[in-house]
Amino acid sequence: MQACIEGKNCIVTGANSGIGYTTAEGLASRGATVYMVCRSKERGEAALSAIRSKTGNQNVHLEVCDLSSVNEIKSLASRISSKDLPVHVLVNNAGLLENKRVTTSEGYILLLDLLLNMKTKFNRFELNFAVNVLGTYAVTELMLPLLEKAAPEARVITVSSGGMYTVPLTTDLQFSNGKFDGVEQYARNKRVQVALTEKWAETYKNKGIGFYSMHPGWAETPGVAKSLPSFNERFAGKLRTSEEGADTIIWLALQPKEKLVSGAFYFDRAEAPKHLKFSATAGSHWMIDSIVNTLRSMYTLPS
Known part of the structure; x- marks a missing residue:
């Protein structure tokens, strides 16, 4: 854990x-060049300044991007690609738990309707899905050429959640059926992330990139306080710190790849099961091919 990774380039979303933030700081303290991807320029600049001051590492940079927007993700990928640098570590940390159904203003034009009726229609994306699933997928896929430049050391670490143990995969990605439940949608999103990690590991096994998902444990963070206020209040003082939550992320970033299993799910520096006994989730992962096709169609449509 005290390894120096000077000269390695790391991207951390939701930093x-x-x-x-703790992950970005931990990587910066070990000498890495870190790109912090943040939605808010103001909060991002404050975090950037704090990390540079605390670590003494000036090779920490801010990239402003709203990960609910495919167009902004494409712009982010273009900016980073223009630097022509290898990406050694991509940490898909940004996440959202919105309890009410909210949709993004971005979607895709139904071209047939446009041609026939001269009207433009947009499919809006449910916000949790847009950030947690589509955003994670688009960032990872668009960064693949830069990750390949860092092979065989390249790795993608996706921060999932233990909530995924409660639900199987579903092709109802945007919770269109039934009464919307933000907590359940978050759990569904996190299950998709675990299955996506498996799929990426299989698809790109010859690219020299390792793919890992992980559960940070329940940590006392601003996101938990905002999204789950009663939970946060009930367990105040009993939840993990951000440092404890980030520990396995940093561990995965530093370990020799031969000690890790691509496609695996990690908890507390060890490989963990992806399914609980009698949870009926294991049999659902066959759906991931259909899900990937849907995600690909969403992020590759014209801007």
Whole structure:
């Protein structure tokens, strides 16, 4: 854990607070060049200044991007690609738990309707899904060429949640059926992330990139306080710190790849099961191919 990774380039999404901030700080303190991806320029600049001051590492940079927007993600990827640098570590940390159903203003034009009726229609994306699933997928796929430049050391670490143990995969990605439940949608999103990690590991096994998902444990972060206020209040003082939550992320970033299993799910520096007994989730992962096709169609449509 005390390894120096000077000269390695790391991207951390959702890096202005909580586990993302602590991860960015931990990587910067070990000499890495860190790109902090944050939605808010103001909060991102404050976090950037704090990390540079605390670590003494000036090779820490801010990239402002709203990960609910595919267009902004494409712009982010273009900016980073223009630097023509290898990406050694991509940490997909940014996450959202919105309890009410909220949709993004971005979607895709139904071209047939446009041609026939001269009207433009947009499919809006449910916000939790847009950030947790589509955003994670688009960032990872668009960073693949830069990750390949860092092979065989390249790795992608996706921060999932123990909530995924409660639900199987579903193709109802945007919770269109039934009464919307933000906590359940978050759990669904996190299950998709684990299955995506498996799929990436299989698809890109010859690219020299390792893919890992992990559960940070329940940590006392601004995100938990905002999204789950009663839970946060009930367990105040009993939850993990951000440092404890980020520990396994940093561990995964530093370990020799031969000691890790691509496609695996990690908890507390060890490989953990992806399914609980009798939870009926294991049999659902066959759906991931259909889900990937849906995600690909969403992020590759014209801007």
